[in-house]
Amino acid sequence: MEILKIKKDDLSKGLDALKKSYRLFGPAKTESCHEFKRLEQDEQPDFNFSNTRLSPKAIIYPQSETMFTYSLDENDEDAHILKEVNSLDAPQAVIGIRPCDADAFLLVKRNFDAPDYKDPYWLNAYAKTTLVGLACEKPCPTCFCTTAGSGPFSERGVDILLADAGDDYLAKVITDKGSALAKAAGWDAPSDPDSATEEIERLKTAAEEKISSHVETDHLDKIDTTALHQAPFWEDTAFACINCGTCTFLCPTCWCFDIQDETCGAKGERLRNWDSCMFPIFTVHGTGHNPRGTKKQRVRQRFMHKLKYYVDKYEIGIQCVGCGRCIRSCPVNIDIRKICNLMNHYKPDTVEEPAS
């Protein structure tokens, strides 16, 4: 694994060079916060941020995307037959993605890249995307990545990891995709491997020490699913929730979607749109029966999916990278850390433990 040294001035030069062959995305300041956006010819990413309000998932998994097109014009030979659309073919790169958000793509990939079915839209966009991570030196108080399987310097899911070392970035090139991007950017100055590794380790330890909040997950896989589902704390947990769906919308590891047809004149598209388990219509049958018709059932589904079903299904940990977005933006302060710990410590036959 190679560690390059990129002078801060050379970063923008490299990015300008990259724009010839890549569509670039990076953090940009909006009125109230930072969001990932397409970087046009004269734009540079703004690295002066802790993390964006929305996760960057839309770059690979758009909020609304065309799956097929169709014609309803009877004169067309292919009327009523769905046609595949051309998929993204130019490479794209996200510059300055936080390690937790890059890791989130790996979690989500397990859903879209199943042994029996492959989602061509997600997988194609993922394959075309290079993730240039930016290690976190100042995590927020709501970040709990280190106990959620990720970390401020986590290399999981990133192709290159940039660490801010004062006048330079130390760029750890992790994958072939990463090295192709570095080459195209003209970043080729090697660093002294020993001192660079040491410097990154030092920064990493300092950053990890600043993570002040944690979740406990060691018992989640051992608790009986139906007992946990019946636990008394769901009522209280869900009490304040207004089912606004903000949590699932912002979350980098939420992937649920809806499919809808939209017709304009005689032409139309079959679209897929982000959806949310927080909405009653998500599960309501044509008959009106709804297996998750109450707020409690929906809140429970969100946490059980992330912290129990996913854990049992894939045996690689929770479906959460600890980015803290859902905690920061929930209008009624529902806190996944607290619920995770409640679940982890739940003992079906004993009195409920107080939240830690």
Next chain:
Amino acid sequence: MQNPYLPYPVRIDEIITETEDKNLKTFKFVFLNPEDEEKFAYRAGQFAELSIAGKGEIPIGIASSPTEKGFVMFTVNKVGLVSTHLHAMQVGDIMGIRGPLGNSYPWDVVKGKNLVIIGGGFAFTTLRSSIIYLLDPQNRADYGNIDVIYGARTPGMLLYRDELAEWEARDDINMHITVDGTDDPDWKYNTGFVPTIADQKAPPGDDDTYAIICGPPIMIKFTQPVLDRNAYAHDHIIMSLENRMKCGVGMCGRCNIGREFVCKDGPVFTLAELNKTPKEY
């Protein structure tokens, strides 16, 4: 990469109005590209997404049997957006079918066993597929006794009435047809709810007897105690679920019961399996 969301184009070849209220119609489809029929190789108990450009898709159990060639058949209740549009379509119209989806009834497990098939209302579709499959000369010898308990509100609400009459006349299948009530003096079969008739007619449960149940939640709710009383083990009770679906391939996230997706890991589960999952169906 095979796109699991792309339907095969089909033409509506025949439409049969099944019930007196005209709310249930059977649609026979023919594939526009003959090679798609081979790709659509299915087992009884699987379902497909019926896809209408401009309206959307609905998951519907496959009512034809894999032993019937040259067409696929579905029976659809008129409920909402897509099913209502489908009911207004004509023979010759073009639409799509995506599948086959789901796991099917466990034909390898029940091989050589006796089967009690219990159905109610319009949930008889995949049970028809199963019966046609079982009665096929190639397959009949592979299974033991077959009892069928099937009920609807009135005689005119029974599906596939001609076939029911044919099966009644055979001696290799025991039919127990019932209606909730009727004022037809010529009605020669049972009167009573499915669970009651099941209690009277279902053979006692044992290691070699499996029950397959498909019906509205209320029928399932009252049939289960009957099977318990008749000593059916929960891993010998097989059920098919209907959760709201979109993708049908385990990706869109809405149809789960616990970690299982009804669309991909189901729709068929044993009661023993369902006992281990949250009751979100």
